[in-house]
Amino acid sequence: MVSARQVAEQVLDPELPVLTLADLGVLREVSEVGDRVVVTITPTYSGCPALDEMRSDLHEKLTEAGYRDVEIRTVLHPAWTTDWISDDGLRKLTEHGIAPPSRIGPRAVGPIPLTLEPPKRRVSCPHCGSARTTELSRFGSTACKALRRCEDCREPFEQIKEI
Ligand SMILES: [Zn+2]
Numbered sequence: 563m564v565s566a567r568q569v570a571e572q573v574l575d576p577e578l579p580v581l582t583l584a585d586l587g588v589l590r591e592v593s594e595v596g597d598r599v600v601v602t603i604t605p606t607y608s609g610c611p612a613l614d615e616m617r618s619d620l621h622e623k624l625t626e627a628g629y630r631d632v633e634i635r636t637v638l639h640p641a642w643t644t645d646w647i648s649d650d651g652l653r654k655l656t657e658h659g660i661a662p663p664s665r666i667g668p669r670a671v672g673p674i675p676l677t678l679e680p681p682k683r684r685v686s687c688p689h690c691g692s693a694r695t696t697e698l699s700r701f702g703s704t705a706c707k708a709l710r711r712c713e714d715c716r717e718p719f720e721q722i723k724e725i
Contacts (some may be wrong), residue, residue: 568597569593569627576615577606577704578722580658583616587646590637598631599624604642606706644724650679656688661710661721685721687712695719 570592571584583589583603589629591602601620617634624632644663647655652662684693692714702709707720 565592566594566601566625566627566629567626569623569629570601570620573591573616573619573623575606576612576619577706578660580645580654580656581621581651581661585648585651585654588616588642588649588653594629597629598633599629599691600633600635602635602637604637604640606642642725644722645698655722659688659717659719660707661685661719663722665722666724685710687717688719689717690715 563573570589571582573583575581575583575586575588588603588606591600593600598615601624603616605616613636617636620634621632631656640710643666647663655662665683676697685695686693687695690712692712694713695710696713697708697710698718699709701707702720706725708723708725710719710721711718
């Protein structure tokens with residue numbers, strides 16, 4: 563029998579179905595005692611309505627795998643950031659024509675000056691690699707994506723915004 567962790571790791575993200583919950587880094591903990599499983603997840607962008615879907619997918623897949631007592635817990639702190647996406651996940655996004663978020667690195671702890679703005683990041687085209695891209699819309703098909711276009715190959719593409 564596959565472990566509950568293996569089952570949970572293979573569940574796809576409803577917003578970005580090219581990534582598994584493991585790639586995305588939302589899976590915090592999977593504990594298994596007999597046929598009871600407790601999965602702890604930290605949802606991604608609070609604006610994305612994927613949480614309920616994620617929970618029911620996990621529930622369904624674990625039930626199918628033979629676990630009869632499945633509990634999904636949601637932990638909001640520390641908050642998920644795009645840095646939690648695995649290197650594998652970033653690679654898969656590019657392969658699917660989606661510009662991955664840049665790594666932001668350790669966040670400032672304590673009071674943050676109000677003037678602090680995220681540095682301008684260059685977003686490369688996932689199709690041809692060109693750095694000459696422009697933002698068409700701050701919001702793509704979902705709140706977590708922006709819509710951009712490459713000035714060289716003229717292809718529009720979605721970008722996962724850093725948070
Ligand atoms: Zn291009």
